[in-house]
Amino acid sequence: MQFPSQTSSHQLKEDNTTQSSPPDEQHPRQQEILMQEPALATPERSTVEAGPKEGDELENAKAEMGEVIEENQRLKMRLNRILNDYRTLQMQFQSIVEEEKAKNDGEDEEAMEESELVSLSLGRIGIPRSNEKGKVPKTLKEEEDKEGLSLGLEWKLETSKSGSPSNSVEEVVKEEGGGESKGQKTNRDEIGEQNPAKKARVCVRARCDTPTLNDGCQWRKYGQKISKGNPCPRAYYRCTVAPSCPVRKQVQRCAQDMSILITTYEGIHNHPLPLSATAMASTTSAAASMLLSGSRTSPNITTTAADLHGINFSLSDSSQPNQYYLSHPSLSSSPSHPTITLDLTSNPSSSSPPFVKFTSNSNYNPHRYPPSTSLSFTSSQSNTTSWTNGFFTYNNQPYNNNRNTNANVNVLGNINLGKQQPMENIYSSFMQRNNNSIPPLPDTIAAATKVITADPNFQSALAAALSSVIGSGSIQGNQGTVENLIQKIKWGELLPPSSSKVNGCASSFLNKSPANSQAGSLMFLQPPLPLSSPKSASGSPGDHRDKKN
DNA sequence: CGGGTTTGACCAGCGC
């Protein structure tokens, strides 16, 4: 396994710059720092220019300069501290990884080779990873592959065709057309001229009793089909918030477990979204960013992803014992669709505590398939959860107790807590929320470490995803780099303690973030939505009025 | 009556 211990923060910085963002799209905090640098460098000049017309003015100018310098120094110190923390963290990662590698190397290697998945598990896992693999029998995966279940979030990464510097929306509009059926004439044909850019899809697997996930958007069902190998029909939805919105989603019940709802998002909204829809879009866009950042080298990847608006979603009833992985891009009909799966289904071992599983198909053949990645946010407990409007709710109640039943909440919320040892804090806090009833499994951290450290793409993607979810306000300039993520994590230190304590969940952090000066464009202030309203997105994948072709 | 859903038909991509 390659551990990028060489990947210093500087390297990450380079990655950041090469990967994406133009300077003006950087994180507000970074912008702040950058903008203040010159002031620090040339304080005298400003003073001179101020002109000592009056002693008061001069003194005021000096005082202001002093403040600016002070602030700059403080920021620099913070930055240095962040970098130091990051290095420390890396060292810890490395040691943990090596330690773990010595233990389970052979087993893990074999497992990963077999499944072509890299699993990152945070929290307790009732069954060792090797068993997890067993939980996902090949037949099952194959079946799901056959089903072609994939969700998508796609965007066009190339801007060469656009004569002007296109914003993400424009890119999206162009890109979306590529996915249209050629022979069909709709207003979408206008955008059909775009290149068939590699499409990223985001697949959300969640246990849901409702026909669809409530993602905050309005959808119109435009088709339904029986897919091979799945008795449940697949419903096709189109975003109706804006007439020309290219976003589509597919909804289908899992054949193996009808309680699992598989929703695939594809496309980017080219219109403002309701607040209730921003969180999900951020997540899916970041996930898609993760995919594409790993599958191509376009510097626009993360930038584009950062511009996405949100789709919000809710899910429920994570009590079922199966966990599936849809990690192969081939599961969709077109290999041009890299697919990232957010698996919010439950742990196969119902007795095990909730955990987070990040799986990444890192052994893809880049010539044939883009990478496909699966993020599994798993809970084994039978609680209804929803993630709407940036609020995470528990049994439809605001999630504000310690009965943490959703790993993504744990992870994200604790990331906010992360200081000197983010990962350990994440883990320990996670454990605390689970009543400390089960000791941590070393391999969970190791596995997480392994994934993060072994795959730079995953690093950037994870950063993008988390930063997006954290809602730091850099939605318009998501660098999608680990460094940025780390910075954001560290900036969590700046949050009032309550922000890291309240609910201890991502949603709480999201809710707090806007109050942070850096949060800007995203607001997660609406109350949680109820579970999906069948009115706007009523296509019921569960209704078995199957249409036969 | 407007908007959403249903559903048969059409089209394209892919594998053989």
Added chain:
DNA sequence: GCGCTGGTCAAACCCG
């Protein structure tokens, strides 16, 4: 080239 499959269209239908 053919058949299969996924994805989409659009007319008919439904509903508030």
